[in-house]
Amino acid sequence: MTAKMSRRDMDLAATRLKGHIVETPMLTSTEFSARVGRQVYIKAENMQRSGSFKFRGAMNALMSMSSRQRESGVIAATSGNHGLALALAGYRLRVPVTVVLPEDAPLVKRRSIEQLHATVKTYDRREGGRDAITQMEANRCGLTVVPSAEHRWIITGAGTVAVEMLRQAPDLRAILVPVGGGGLAAGTAMVATGIDVIGVEPAAADDTARSIHTGKKVRISAPLTIADSLGHTAPPDLTLNINKRGLADIVTVPEPAIADAMAHLWRHWGLKAEPSGAVALAGLVQALDRLPRGPVGVVLSGGNVDWHTFRSLLDVSMERTDPHDDSQPALPVRR
Amino acid sequence: MTAKMSRRDMDLAATRLKGHIVETPMLTSTEFSARVGRQVYIKAENMQRSGSFKFRGAMNALMSMSSRQRESGVIAATSGNHGLALALAGYRLRVPVTVVLPEDAPLVKRRSIEQLHATVKTYDRREGGRDAITQMEANRCGLTVVPSAEHRWIITGAGTVAVEMLRQAPDLRAILVPVGGGGLAAGTAMVATGIDVIGVEPAAADDTARSIHTGKKVRISAPLTIADSLGHTAPPDLTLNINKRGLADIVTVPEPAIADAMAHLWRHWGLKAEPSGAVALAGLVQALDRLPRGPVGVVLSGGNVDWHTFRSLLDVSMERTDPHDDSQPALPVRR
Numbered sequence: 001m002t003a004k005m006s007r008r009d010m011d012l013a014a015t016r017l018k019g020h021i022v023e024t025p026m027l028t029s030t031e032f033s034a035r036v037g038r039q040v041y042i043k044a045e046n047m048q049r050s051g052s053f054k055f056r057g058a059m060n061a062l063m064s065m066s067s068r069q070r071e072s073g074v075i076a077a078t079s080g081n082h083g084l085a086l087a088l089a090g091y092r093l094r095v096p097v098t099v100v101l102p103e104d105a106p107l108v109k110r111r112s113i114e115q116l117h118a119t120v121k122t123y124d125r126r127e128g129g130r131d132a133i134t135q136m137e138a139n140r141c142g143l144t145v146v147p148s149a150e151h152r153w154i155i156t157g158a159g160t161v162a163v164e165m166l167r168q169a170p171d172l173r174a175i176l177v178p179v180g181g182g183g184l185a186a187g188t189a190m191v192a193t194g195i196d197v198i199g200v201e202p203a204a205a206d207d208t209a210r211s212i213h214t215g216k217k218v219r220i221s222a223p224l225t226i227a228d229s230l231g232h233t234a235p236p237d238l239t240l241n242i243n244k245r246g247l248a249d250i251v252t253v254p255e256p257a258i259a260d261a262m263a264h265l266w267r268h269w270g271l272k273a274e275p276s277g278a279v280a281l282a283g284l285v286q287a288l289d290r291l292p293r294g295p296v297g298v299v300l301s302g303g304n305v306d307w308h309t310f311r312s313l314l315d316v317s318m319e320r321t322d323p324h325d326d327s328q329p330a331l332p333v334r335r
Numbered sequence: 336m337t338a339k340m341s342r343r344d345m346d347l348a349a350t351r352l353k354g355h356i357v358e359t360p361m362l363t364s365t366e367f368s369a370r371v372g373r374q375v376y377i378k379a380e381n382m383q384r385s386g387s388f389k390f391r392g393a394m395n396a397l398m399s400m401s402s403r404q405r406e407s408g409v410i411a412a413t414s415g416n417h418g419l420a421l422a423l424a425g426y427r428l429r430v431p432v433t434v435v436l437p438e439d440a441p442l443v444k445r446r447s448i449e450q451l452h453a454t455v456k457t458y459d460r461r462e463g464g465r466d467a468i469t470q471m472e473a474n475r476c477g478l479t480v481v482p483s484a485e486h487r488w489i490i491t492g493a494g495t496v497a498v499e500m501l502r503q504a505p506d507l508r509a510i511l512v513p514v515g516g517g518g519l520a521a522g523t524a525m526v527a528t529g530i531d532v533i534g535v536e537p538a539a540a541d542d543t544a545r546s547i548h549t550g551k552k553v554r555i556s557a558p559l560t561i562a563d564s565l566g567h568t569a570p571p572d573l574t575l576n577i578n579k580r581g582l583a584d585i586v587t588v589p590e591p592a593i594a595d596a597m598a599h600l601w602r603h604w605g606l607k608a609e610p611s612g613a614v615a616l617a618g619l620v621q622a623l624d625r626l627p628r629g630p631v632g633v634v635l636s637g638g639n640v641d642w643h644t645f646r647s648l649l650d651v652s653m654e655r656t657d658p659h660d661d662s663q664p665a666l667p668v669r670r
Contacts, residue, residue, distance in 0.1 A: 025360050027382060046605045047362060263642075270381045270607035270638040303605040307598075307653050311646055318642050 010159035046303025054085035060157030087118035149181025150236035159187025173294035180230035182239030189246025196248035200283030229276035274305035345494035381638025389420035395492030422453035484516025485571035494522025508629035517574030524581025531583035535618030564611035609640035
């Protein structure tokens, strides 16, 4: 679990995953780039299988484990993109998948996971310890636990995002990534060693930012943020250790800036981002004067958001930022 | 203007335009394909420069004319995607562009075109004949008129969409395209000769469908459709003649089906389509049992739509089609 990782592992993972994952496009916008005074590339991982970059790590995990582990099956505790990604990866590779969800998880998430033939186990939040429950179930049934961030399989899978980005736009001077469990940030930092990798967290879920700034792991109380995939209470040791050394900077963004970034992505790129998926672009706007000159890559990490949420957030943002200008046609440009 | 065109012209145009246009992605959705029982590829021309496929024809026109014509400048009558495309093409190639707009055109369209340094001429709709006004202005200033559909430059430029589609997914058995002036349909029919090319029109703007079905040009009264780019009153001779022979079928769709197709594109592919851009997908749903078996390509022709319009149409569609299921995560997959 703490085995050394390097750029070479990410390149190998990219080769392993070829044909299994989507090489998502890097998209630019003439208008947005003009507005911020530099070329901005969006890495559209909302177009990844399962709707988020998480599919890369999930697929890499299933392909990296022994065939015996695959036959016995895997288990993960998450109600979000990691669970959906693992369910889809298992469905495609015929690996039995169990997803541990809280009893009160949205019905629709449960149904999506079940549609992919995964087994859903529920637990009562009040009886606590979802990780303990997951481990117990894993032991009982001989399942391999697939964590959402703190594992080399997951981190190297996530690192393939940056492998593609640097191939698609070799002139990048910086990459911005959202930080939840920190797996994407860690993988990116290990791939993009020559340029600045900047992590972005919601200010309301700044466990990694605080931990990096104070030099030791900080635990925060349950975060309240629209970026639900990034609502961690403390960074795992493995990713924190990598990100402490590997990130050039870590930026935090207020909630309205996240909704604004969703609106930018819709208007200028024609893309549906979930709130967590727009956090890195919010960080770009926030930290513009701290970035090196030159082209910047921004990871749009996922697009799994329902219409009601999307509409409410864009309504608020359009009204606040640009009440008379919301009909400006986008001029999207793809490299 | 009536010179013969062939697949070879489209291939040459594709070579000419390389590096100047975006090779837009072909995107599939596991979930949507399962729902309609066949692989469906969306050709995402909303990601084309200027936000619609019209940029291909506009750019091809400017690159195909003589340098003398380029120096003197060009003119087009349109308030829509063709005008925006021509303004952007002229901006990039330093060709002076004049766009003839009705006095009451939306301010935002006028501003977008002016931002690209194009000259805007307005006219009073009540005094009629925008084509006459355009020709008069062209004669007065020595400008070359660039029509929106009825010209070989425009048709061969539009044909490059299908050149790319057949390279990206050689197993396509049919392609569906929206029909306004019919330039995209004509170009596609000349490229995809071995498979079925199916035109789709709003039922409220079915001038080409009626003309093909009756065998002679039919003029309809001013169409009222949300697909504003397709609201033509009569097909031009040049495109009608090609489409009469080249289209395997022409399908018409009611207005609510267009809004539903916009909702499908948002939910399953995470893409912003303008109403006209979603018409071909609406046609797919409508004509499912008339299509040949096997993979189908659908052209999403443009994405220039304001938030207010987009939101209203999706609200109505979500409420009608799937009131309890709108939060289902998309599982988009890109080839």
